[in-house]
Amino acid sequence: MTPFLLLFVALATASPVRRQTSGLDANGDGLISKDEVFAAMSLHEALTALDRDGDGFIYLPQIIELWGVGDKFYELNTDGDDHLTFREFENGMSLSDFYDQFDFNADGSLDAAEAYQLIYIYDVINNPSFTNPLDSNGDGKLSKLEVTSHMTYDEVLTALDADGDQRLSATELNILLGSETTEFFDDQDENGDGYVSFQEAHEHRMSLSRVFDRLDQDDSDYLEDPEGAGFYVVWDRILQAQAGTGPVTG
Incomplete structure (x- = not known):
């Protein structure tokens, strides 16, 4: 089906x-x-x-x-x-x-x-004040279209970068990637310094679409709970930054 x-x-x-x-x-x-x-x-x-x-x-x-x-x-x-x-x-x-x-x-x-x-x-x-939630159609799960039409890969990296140093620790990445953090880290930490720089995060043709695929562990083409939980956190941070409500923090 x-x-x-x-x-x-x-x-x-x-x-x-x-x-x-x-x-x-x-x-x-x-x-x-x-x-x-x-x-x-x-x-x-x-x-x-x-x-x-x-x-x-x-x-x-x-x-x-x-x-x-x-x-x-x-x-x-x-x-x-x-x-x-x-x-x-x-x-x-x-x-x-x-x-x-x-x-x-x-x-x-x-x-x-x-x-x-x-x-x-x-x-x-x-509803002119409709906030365009990440789960646009309200079905309780995220499609790739919903994720990629709301945010860019660079916006996600910036939202995860709690201290603004243009590099991501395993702790920062874990908010989005959860159990996929270690594998992503091993793939992207090219210089072995214990961080994934923004430049490294773009290596191996990595993109928001491919991050989605990593999180879609059951290959359903949707992120159900808890697969998509991190994207909701990231989206809230992006909205806060756009609204100027303060710095993005962990």
């Missing part, structure tokens, strides 16, 4: 609290109708909510995360580049078409599991 289908089954059997359909379910019947979506958002607003980095583009991994397959990306990508512009999206798809992509059983309405991503979109549109 694919990770997307596993996610779908998990959502369909989730607890009642996690399965609530929020304010998007205007009549409270537990289902999201097309009329409720039409009354709540435009396609452009939905695309803006999905554009996490604000660059005006939607990428293939986001389409796959939305609908499980990339077919619509290739159908809408008229110029054959690596992204969809809002114009490409809106020229090839209406809000009704967008809705239909979530209606996996084609019964004309969305239950809580089918509407999961639309609920996230609705929350972003209707």
